[in-house]
Amino acid sequence: MAGILYVLRTGCQWNAVPREYGSGKTLHRYFQRWTRAGVFKKLWKSGLEEYAEVQGIDWKWQAANGAITKSPLGGQATGANPTDRGKCGTKRSVLVEAPGVPIALEVGPAQRHDVKLLAATLEAVVIEQPDPNEQKQHLSLDKAYAGEPAQQLAEEKGYEVHVPDKANAKKKRKRKGGRKKARRWVVEVTHSWLNRFRRLLVRWEKKTSNYLS
Template identity: 35%
Template sequence: MPQVKRNPRYPGRPRLDDRKALNGILFVLYTGIRWEFLPQELGYGSGMTCWRRLRDWNAAGVWQRLHELLLAELRGAGLLDFSRAAVDSSHIRAMKGGPATGPSPVDRGKSGSKHHIIVEAHGIPLATITTGGNRNDVTQLIPLIQAVPPIRGKRGQPLQRPRHLYADRGYDHEIHRDQVRRFQITPHIARRGTEHGSGLGVHRWVVEGALALLHWFRRLRIRWEIRDDIHNAFVTLGCVVICWRRLRKVQCWQT
């Protein structure tokens, strides 16, 4: 956590405990409540205090490092399967516009954003990207692969590239298939113009489940943030909570 130095001659108001600020941020993520309506009686501090901590910790890379740490813990527990991965995206409304928004082709041209996500074989989120609602899915295929961090947790080479990649017809393009193969990944992408029933859904359904879990957080169902860094902080924090739940669930089974 970034350390804040205080002037002993002018200490000012006591700084809110980091754990209480984190609880306030999680309360907003889970409930979708506006920052100014954050209940003071719960001890979370003011909404602006929690907002500033979310901003500062995101700028310091705390959420991304926490996500990578949990992925390493999951790998150490034998819960990551890099034999295959899946990619998909989901559109959400962006009520106030801002960067990484655009006219939605599925919502009468209203402002919206897209959450692009890549998951491993069990549906654990590895990386996410937020773009405008009018961006084509296939444009984020290679950036998603490149966004997967090196995952440690065991001796030897860290994991970063799955062996196989599954995607729906939105990613159907020969140029991008060739680019995926350059990463030594075998692409399995449904082709346009063919009948449904390709069989890829047997392995691809996990990414739809991950998107459903991500949008279970009310703050991520509709984008209220104008600043894209604040929204991306919430998205990464949502992935962190999903990974932590999976790890805690297995630890509870083992005990």
């Protein structure tokens, strides 16, 4: 496992892993085997369950957002990045709880709109989620999610949705007395934290399952 974490952190090729961690081919073989067995998702779920028991997951304020990363080798769930001259990339859509701990993750092509990934992201929560009828849950989204499709989708899941107002709606909001301040920045910090792991910053895995692991 230490060798796999070394690849995750440094982004190096499997055959460039220091010998102290063992053979790169052996490490990659175990990584593939554990991915197929769902080991890494189970570890994530187990970590969240322990976090919920010790600290408590704060479901009240959640936030979702997508981030595009380069994918030079292409592969599953990759596509032309409209913000990088059409170079191949992948979009990582993450849902976090209030302090920013990831509770759901979905991957799609770079050109796929955030709204189209939202449904799969909200369905991908890896730990049991409280009933929104018993515990109110807010969902903070940025302007990319503005419009009825995302609003309706999230409301059907029981969320109270918060999306930045359009310029022509600001005065109307003030007349109504305003509303709670959303916490969109939290998920952006989480994306920044994930990008410190160089194997996530640039995607070299062709299989979506490997990249998710």
